[in-house]
Amino acid sequence: MRVMRQFLYMLAILVSATPKAFAQEDALDRIPTIAPLTQEKPARARVLSGSAYAGNAVEYFSTRDSLPVNLPVSATPDWLDKAFLDGRASVRINTRLRVVVSDRFSAIAQLHEKLPVDGDYRNDLREAYVEWRPAPSLAFEAGRVNVRYGVGYAFAPTDFLRSRAIADTLSSDPSAQRTDRLGVFMLRGEYFFSRGAVDVLYAPKLADPTPLLTSASTFNLGAGRTNGADRVIASAHYSIARDFDPQFVAYYDGNRWSGGVSITHALGDNITLYAEWAGGKAASLFSRAFSFGVDTGTFPDSVLQLSVGNDDTTFRNAVSAGFSYQTANKINLIVEYNYYGGGFSSYDWAQWFASGMQTNLNGELWYVRDFARDQTIPLSRNRVFIRLARDDAFLKNITLSAFALVNAGDGSVVGQFEADYKFSQKWSATFIAQTYTGATHSEYGSLPIASSAILSLQRSF
Amino acid sequence: MIVMRELATLGFVFALVAISQPAAAETAQSILQQTDKVRNPGAPFTVLDTLVEYKSGKPTAKTVLRVYAKLDQEIGQYKNLVRYVEPADDAGKSLLMSGNIMWFYDPNSAATIRISPQQRLLGQASNGDVLSVNLSGDYIAALSGEEAVESAEHKSLDCWRLDLSAAKPSAVYGRIEYWVEKGTYHPVKARFYADSGRLLKVAFYAGYQSALGGERPTEVFIVDELDKSLVTTMSFTGYASVDIPDAWYQRSFLPHLPNE
Numbered sequence: 001m002r003v004m005r006q007f008l009y010m011l012a013i014l015v016s017a018t019p020k021a022f023a024q025e026d027a028l029d030r031i032p033t034i035a036p037l038t039q040e041k042p043a044r045a046r047v048l049s050g051s052a053y054a055g056n057a058v059e060y061f062s063t064r065d066s067l068p069v070n071l072p073v074s075a076t077p078d079w080l081d082k083a084f085l086d087g088r089a090s091v092r093i094n095t096r097l098r099v100v101v102s103d104r105f106s107a108i109a110q111l112h113e114k115l116p117v118d119g120d121y122r123n124d125l126r127e128a129y130v131e132w133r134p135a136p137s138l139a140f141e142a143g144r145v146n147v148r149y150g151v152g153y154a155f156a157p158t159d160f161l162r163s164r165a166i167a168d169t170l171s172s173d174p175s176a177q178r179t180d181r182l183g184v185f186m187l188r189g190e191y192f193f194s195r196g197a198v199d200v201l202y203a204p205k206l207a208d209p210t211p212l213l214t215s216a217s218t219f220n221l222g223a224g225r226t227n228g229a230d231r232v233i234a235s236a237h238y239s240i241a242r243d244f245d246p247q248f249v250a251y252y253d254g255n256r257w258s259g260g261v262s263i264t265h266a267l268g269d270n271i272t273l274y275a276e277w278a279g280g281k282a283a284s285l286f287s288r289a290f291s292f293g294v295d296t297g298t299f300p301d302s303v304l305q306l307s308v309g310n311d312d313t314t315f316r317n318a319v320s321a322g323f324s325y326q327t328a329n330k331i332n333l334i335v336e337y338n339y340y341g342g343g344f345s346s347y348d349w350a351q352w353f354a355s356g357m358q359t360n361l362n363g364e365l366w367y368v369r370d371f372a373r374d375q376t377i378p379l380s381r382n383r384v385f386i387r388l389a390r391d392d393a394f395l396k397n398i399t400l401s402a403f404a405l406v407n408a409g410d411g412s413v414v415g416q417f418e419a420d421y422k423f424s425q426k427w428s429a430t431f432i433a434q435t436y437t438g439a440t441h442s443e444y445g446s447l448p449i450a451s452s453a454i455l456s457l458q459r460s461f
Numbered sequence: 462m463i464v465m466r467e468l469a470t471l472g473f474v475f476a477l478v479a480i481s482q483p484a485a486a487e488t489a490q491s492i493l494q495q496t497d498k499v500r501n502p503g504a505p506f507t508v509l510d511t512l513v514e515y516k517s518g519k520p521t522a523k524t525v526l527r528v529y530a531k532l533d534q535e536i537g538q539y540k541n542l543v544r545y546v547e548p549a550d551d552a553g554k555s556l557l558m559s560g561n562i563m564w565f566y567d568p569n570s571a572a573t574i575r576i577s578p579q580q581r582l583l584g585q586a587s588n589g590d591v592l593s594v595n596l597s598g599d600y601i602a603a604l605s606g607e608e609a610v611e612s613a614e615h616k617s618l619d620c621w622r623l624d625l626s627a628a629k630p631s632a633v634y635g636r637i638e639y640w641v642e643k644g645t646y647h648p649v650k651a652r653f654y655a656d657s658g659r660l661l662k663v664a665f666y667a668g669y670q671s672a673l674g675g676e677r678p679t680e681v682f683i684v685d686e687l688d689k690s691l692v693t694t695m696s697f698t699g700y701a702s703v704d705i706p707d708a709w710y711q712r713s714f715l716p717h718l719p720n721e
Contacts, residue, residue, distance in 0.1 A: 027663040027684040028611060031692055032518040049720075051549040088569060090553060095719070102569075127571075131717070137708040139717050146571035178570040190717075192708035199713070237713065242535075243562055245711075264575040266561050269630065272577045326579040328655070425522070425548070460550055 050089035055458035057082045057170055057430075062451045068440050069356025071448055072363035081109045084168070088127075096134060102127040102146075104180065106168045123219045124167035127183045137192045144226070146183035147201065149235060149249045150276050151262045152320030154385035154405065155338040155378055157278035158260035160233060160251040161203070162376040164225040170454055171432055172416050173387075173403060177376070184226045196238035196245070203231040205254070211296040212370050230254045249278075256281050260318075267323075275321040283313045285342050285379070289371035290364070299364065316341035322385070330391040338385065340378040344443075346409050349380070353441045380443055382408035397422040412438020412445045430456040489602035489623050493639070495646035497595045501539065502673040505531040505705040508697050509546070515692040523547060527720045531705045536560050538598045538631065540710050544718045555715040560631055566715035573712045578631070599632035600625035602639075610640045612649050613665035613682050619643045620650075627656075634661070648678065660686045672700035 059080040088102040108120040129143025146165075150156030154174045161184050169180035188201035209228030231254065237247035246263045258280025265273045283291070293299040322336030344352065356365050372379040389401035399420045406413050415435050422428040432454040438445030507529050514522040525547035533540045540559040545551040553568040563580065566573040596602075606622045625637040635656035640649045648666040655661055668680035677700065685691035708714065 027686075028613070028615075028665065030684050030689065031613065031665070031682045031694075032515045049546075049549070049552040051552065053550075090568075100568075133717060136706045148570070148572050151575065175570065175572075178572050179567075183571070190713065192706075192711065192714050194707040195711075197708075197711060197713040237711075239711070242560070266575075266578060269561070269578045272575050274575065324575075324577060326577040328579060 047092050048089060049092075050087065051460060052085070052087035052089075053458050053460040054085045055083070055456055057084070057454055057456035059170075059452060059454045061449050063448055064450050067448060068353055068446050069365055070362050071366060079110070082168075082170070083107045096132060098131050100127055100129055100131065101125075102183075104168060122168055124180070124182060125221055126167060126181065129183070139190045139192075141186070141188040141190075144183040144185050144221075145188060146181060147186070147188065147233075148178065149233075149247065149262070150260075150320075151247075151264050151274040152276045152336065152338070153322065153324075153334050153387070154336050154383075155318075155320045155340070156262075157276050157318035157320055157340075158247070158249040158251075158262055160231075160249065160253075160258065160260075160278075164228070164374055164376075166374070166376060170430065170456055171418055172414070172434060173401065173418060174385075182222055182226050184231075185223060196236065198234070198236040200234045201232070203227055203233075205230045209292070209296050211298050212293075212367065212374050251280075258282070270326050272324045272326075274323070275319075277317065277319050279315060279317045279341075281313055282316045282342050283311070284348075285344065285372060285377075286348070286368055287312050288342070289368040292371060293364075293367055298367070318342075330393075332387075332389045332391075334385070334387040336385040338378055338383045340381055343372075343378050343381040345381055349410065349441075349443070353446070380407050380409055384408055395421075407438070407443045410438060410442035410445075412436075412442035414444050426459050426461075428458050428460070430454070430458070432456075489604040489621075490597060492604070492621055492641055492646065493597040493600070493602040493623060493625070496639075496641050496648050497597050499646050499675060499677060500648060501530065501595065502675065502677070502700065502702065503532070504673070504702045505529070506673060507699075507701050507703050507705075509699045511696040511698070513694045513696075515694070517690045518692075524551070527718075529703070529705050529709070529718075531707075531710070532595075533559060533710075536598075536631075538595055542705075542709060542715075542718055544720055546720055555718045557710060557712060557715055559710055564712040564715060566712070568716065571716070573715055575712075594633070596625060596637070596639075599627065599629045600637065601628045607643070608640075610649050613667035613680070618649055645676065647676065662686055668696075673702055 059082070061078055061080070063078075084104060084106045086104045089100070091099045091101075093099065103126060104124045106122050106124075108122070110120070125144065127144050127146050129141050129145045132140045132142075134140070147161055148156070148159050149161075150158040152159075156162070162181070165181040165184070166177065167180040167182050169176050171177075184203045185206055186201045186203040188199060190197060190199040204227065206227040207224040210222075210224030232252045233249060235247060235249045237245055239245040243265055244263070246261050248261050249259065251258045251260075258278060260276065260278030262276035263274070267273055282288070290299065294301055317339065318341060319339040320336060322334060325333040352365055352368075355361055369379060384406045385403065386406070387401065387403035389399065391399050393400040400418070402415070402417045404413050404415045413436075415437070417433045419431045420428060421430075433451070434453075435451045436444040436447045436449060440446065507527065510526045510528055512524045512526070513520050524545070527544040527546055529542040530539045532538070538560060541557070543556040543558075545554040555566040557564045561578045563576045563578060564573050565576050602623045602625050604621060605624045608620060608622055609617045610620045612618050620640040620642050623639040623641060625639055627635050634653045635658070636654040638652040638654075640651070641647065642649050647669055650666070651664045653661045653664065663684045663686060665682040665684075666678040666680075667682065668678060669676045670679050671677075672679070677697070679697045681695040683693040683695065685693070709718070
């Protein structure tokens, strides 16, 4: 009887304890044998920090045989090879002072049937500034600084310093365009308080604006692009309530004031809503482009007669609103609507195509489109942006992303698929495929490039 | 209205716990509060967190983070600032988390973007593991037993076993099983579950050392249960009490966050 009781007791212990014991040991056993649990001394703040990488990218273009509005010169290569060296460094002088430098150098070869027949290079000094923090809640910056306002992903109306800032880049994803852009030479002060912050910056005119399509073969700082006019920005954000922290931005460019506001809000654990508006008096895209062309010596004064009226300046709005949806398995979806009041309406597009077929103004017409791209503003009034991305997709360290930018007026689309694979701590590869689709008389269907593909290999240091 | 309902639910659950454990010298919630004090110094502090990821026993990645944590009296939860120190590619990236508000700054794009609370869970050692969190503020604890548990240092420790249920939207995990050493209130082991009930990871707390007025774990081993070849170690060094201005806990300060 006693033996029986002991047996049942042991059985009860085994039944209740065994699964848990195994579970515990299973997890413990998977902890790798590592160095003894010695405590390293805390790492001291480094004087120099930063990163650098070098790489090479080959790009293939597929072009359209005929265009509704011909290019003034046919200059699209079939192949392009880019070698690039990219780096960013932060040097900490002391606890209050640091210097930041960010630069990208690209050597570009256009490859036709023989390799290479044409060469080019460009250097983009993206940032070079000194930061001084005389007090915990105060910061000053002087030099070329990349300052970005707004919350929109594809288009941020209050990002007033985006104009003429595009640097050399591989991907057309707006996140890549943000990364590889030039800062603006400025003096900036920021003050932080418990529920918000204010900042004021002054970006002086340092050079006359350089014309569009200036040769990229230069080590020029590009001050004529980023500092072609005196500009002032004042910004403030204040947390009025929990998760209600709007940011207001006022902008003056030497001629007129503009202003805007942006806001974000979390909707549950997965969704972030965002919206942004900016407004101010401005001319139409046609007028602005032709005025710029005249000011920079590209066109004679007479070209201004081409724009609809000599002065179509009026109050114009720009809006960006959307949401980001994040899943537990690392999938991120962004859907965004963009409205740009200065962009082409359906009527403007009809005029653009009609003028191109009936006149010899191809150069002027394509110049408007180049101007919009240079200013990083939407060419059309209404568009929709959709982006889907997944980190660690199928394999760890593979990021897949795809986006579509849809002209809501004519249904034409620019689409991009990108795969990034970091196959070691140092090496990574990127594949990008782009298509421009739509009817012949549409924004993206009328572009000379129908599709392109890029294969790039990078090594970080 | 939702707040009232949550408060009512909390009160009801507290009452149930109290009724079901009449003889217990300490309630499960008070044990949980004590373990929070072990993991998190009360005063604002900074610590250097070194994460090493292992795949099939071999180190594959190392990340070093500077964390600034401070209790937000308004919500009774820690607000955190994190600055990436290593690897070099990520140096200068910064994260702000205050309740369900999260912002991420990337110096390469000079952009500070809003990210969703869901992104606390991403990565083997998620942001939810790196950041200082008062579990007692986000979870309701129930004492489900007392048992001996093998620690990361292969010692058998007498522990309370707590079942933690998410009580607020800010809770990172749906449920946690939590083993706490009796007497010392040292967390020994935890199992983290998704809202779906799926086991995500098992953590072992080790390397207890004196820091900022108490014994604190300086090593955490996180064993992934979704990909069983993955393990992450987290080492905490250089605990220091610092005066962190409230003005730092906002998106526009992220580019200026120091590493010291």
